[in-house]
Structure formats: C-alpha cells, structure tokens
Amino acid sequence: MSFTVTANAIFLEVINKYHVINTVDQSFSNPYIENDQLIEHLLFRKCWIDTVQWHYEDIIRDPEIDPVAALTLKRQIDASNQDRTDMVEYIDSYFLKKYAHITPKPSAKINSESPAWAIDRLSILALKIYHMDEEARRPDATEAHKQACKKKLDVLLEQRIDLSTAIEELLLDIENGDKYMKVYKQMKMYNDDELNPVLRGQK
DSSP states (O other), X not given: OOHHHHHHHHHHHHHHHHHHHOOTTSOOOOOSOOOXXXXXXXXHHHHHHHHHHHHHHHHHTOTTXXXXXXXXXXHHHHHHHHHHHHHHHHHHXXXXXXXXXXXOXXXXXXXXXXXXXXXXXXXXXXXXXXXXXXHHTOTTSOHHHHHHHHHHHHHHHHHHHHHHHHHHHHHHHHHHTSEEOOXXXXXXXXXXXXXOHHHHTTO
C-alpha cells in the first residue's frame, strides 16, 4: 500500500471520528501506537489538530459571537496553529530519520517544500473534500447550491490525486537520491517572549 493511500485513509478516519460527537471540546485519543518507526500515529494526530481548527475557524466567524468568547477562541486557534507546526516538524523528523542512510546523488536537487508540508496540505484537502461533499448532499440546500458544490468537489478530488502523486514522487526521489531533504524550523517570533516586542515589554 502506498504512503498516500495510508495517509488519506487515516485522514478520513480522523474526520469521521470527529463528526460522531462533532464538537471542538471532545477528548482526543489516538488509536495508533506511538513508535519512531511508524508514522500512523503522527498522521492521526496531525489531522485531528487540523479538524478541530477547521471548526474553530467556523465558530469564530459567527457575527454574534461574544467578544470575550472570541478572544478565548483566538487564543485556542493560536495554540492550535503552533501544534500544527510542531506536528509538521515531527513528521519531517520521521522522514529525516527514515532516509538518513540515503546518500544523495551529486545531481540531487532540493524540493520547494518538505514532505511534511505537502502532507499538511493533503490533510487540509481531506477536510475540504469532506465538507464540500456534505454541502453537495445537504437536504435543505437548493439544487443550484448542490450542483455548484458538486463541481467544486470534483476539482478537489482531482487535486487530491495530483497532490498524492506528487508526494509519492517526492518520497521516491528522496529514496533514490535524486532529491534531498533540508528542513528549516519555522522560528515563529510572535509566540516568543523575547522576540515579540509586545510580550517582551510586559516582563
């Protein structure tokens, strides 16, 4: 089974599991064993973070939201964004370790994004597909709305094929030494007490 077949299946598993209760406050449990040699637990956790944040973003756009609740939710979104970035780096660390024994060819090139950031886009794409499909079948929607969403869904499904193919090719290129991984930490400044002048000024 190819990597992206596994990843897409886990992403769908996550999204379906979330929607059983369908609340951002539900508890999280990972059915996959944490193991440095396996990536499934990282993929599950990554998509769970994305799924909860997807619904945070829906909630905060409520024009009637209480300002105090909105500020609390903004803090939750900030924390979720940091968790998302951390998970991307964990996934890249998995691939760095997996391919550590590979010696890149002299002609090897670097990719514009790491495997994990491409996987990040694949996870978000799974959420877009799920919710666009939901809209295309919504019983109380107009036929025009459903048809418009069906067209968008077709594009998203095609995009998933293309992105999955690109990820498979990237991993194969790294494995064959035709491309090499070079990962940069995100170095976000606004969460750092020393780098954000507003936070630094409150010390």
